Amino acid sequence: MRNIVAGNWKSNKLLNEAQEFTDPFLSALNELTGETEVVIAPPAPYLATLAKEGAYRFSWAAQQCSAHGFGAFTGEFTAEMLRSTGVQSVLIGHSERREHFGETDEVVRAKVEQALAARLRVFLCCGETLEQRESGRPEDIVCAQLEHATTGLTDAEGLVVAYEPIWAIGTGRTATADQAQSMHAAIRGWWAERFGPDAAANLPILYGGSCKPSNAAELFSQPDVNGGLIGGASLKVDDFLDLVRIADGLQNG
Ligand code: 13P
Numbered sequence: 001m002r003n004i005v006a007g008n009w010k011s012n013k014l015l016n017e018a019q020e021f022t023d024p025f026l027s028a029l030n031e032l033t034g035e036t037e038v039v040i041a042p043p044a045p046y047l048a049t050l051a052k053e054g055a056y057r058f059s060w061a062a063q064q065c066s067a068h069g070f071g072a073f074t075g076e077f078t079a080e081m082l083r084s085t086g087v088q089s090v091l092i093g094h095s096e097r098r099e100h101f102g103e104t105d106e107v108v109r110a111k112v113e114q115a116l117a118a119r120l121r122v123f124l125c126c127g128e129t130l131e132q133r134e135s136g137r138p139e140d141i142v143c144a145q146l147e148h149a150t151t152g153l154t155d156a157e158g159l160v161v162a163y164e165p166i167w168a169i170g171t172g173r174t175a176t177a178d179q180a181q182s183m184h185a186a187i188r189g190w191w192a193e194r195f196g197p198d199a200a201a202n203l204p205i206l207y208g209g210s211c212k213p214s215n216a217a218e219l220f221s222q223p224d225v226n227g228g229l230i231g232g233a234s235l236k237v238d239d240f241l242d243l244v245r246i247a248d249g250l251q252n253g
Contacts, residue, residue, distance in 0.1 A: 007234025034248025051086035168209025
């Protein structure tokens with residue numbers, strides 16, 4: 001399976017700053033020869049402009065989409081609209097959306113359905129709080145999130161899982177490689193029961209949470225870690241390219 005390195009810019013950068021990143025980044029990416037898939041999720045207002053720019057093994061993603069289709073939903077943008085701009089994927093269920101914007105499991109589920117119907121690939125985000133981790137069974141919390149988000153789906157086509165422990169997001173406190181591997185193995189095991197062993201073997205599971213060039217090699221080299229969903233370190237061209245190079249090196253090695 002190819003590694004994926006995906007950048008989530010969150011609410012950062014003005015349009016001109018996004019363009020100043022994109023030109024040198026995509027040129028440099030075109031010079032690299034690795035196989036890692038590279039994705040960036042910029043703020044939604046820039047997508048139609050940025051999605052005109054491309055590179056080998058690169059695509060654009062949105063950070064969320066509406067739980068509804070077309071209609072009287074002021075301010076919302078649908079998965080179909082995203083698709084029409086050239087976007088290929090969407091993050092759904094990020095913990096910041098759950099915490100600050102009231103995204104319940106039901107909303108996450110509805111968004112997954114909208115995105116898949118629009119043929120967008122879904123980066124399904126999951127992760128536990130520190131309190132939940134310390135309560136002893138973080139795997140149960142995370143697998144319950146996946147269960148809600150995939151309710152009613154008959155297959156796992158178009159899904160990628162991003163495990164992002166909430167206590168590691170933007171805190172500089174990364175999960176250890178062992179902690180990440182053990183959660184990723186639990187997710188893959190749950191996936192095998194839910195969708196079958198082939199789907200589980202082919203499921204990309206990305207790690208997110210203070211992942212940066214100094215710790216990525218250890219995390220990405222774990223057997224069940226297939227790359228990363230990167231916040232802060234995706235905002236700088238050099239750091240993000242370094243992460244791609246690290247993933248490329250492990251893929252080839
Ligand atoms: P940081 O890499 O800034 O911790 O953010 C991770 C994240 O939330 C990516 O979606």
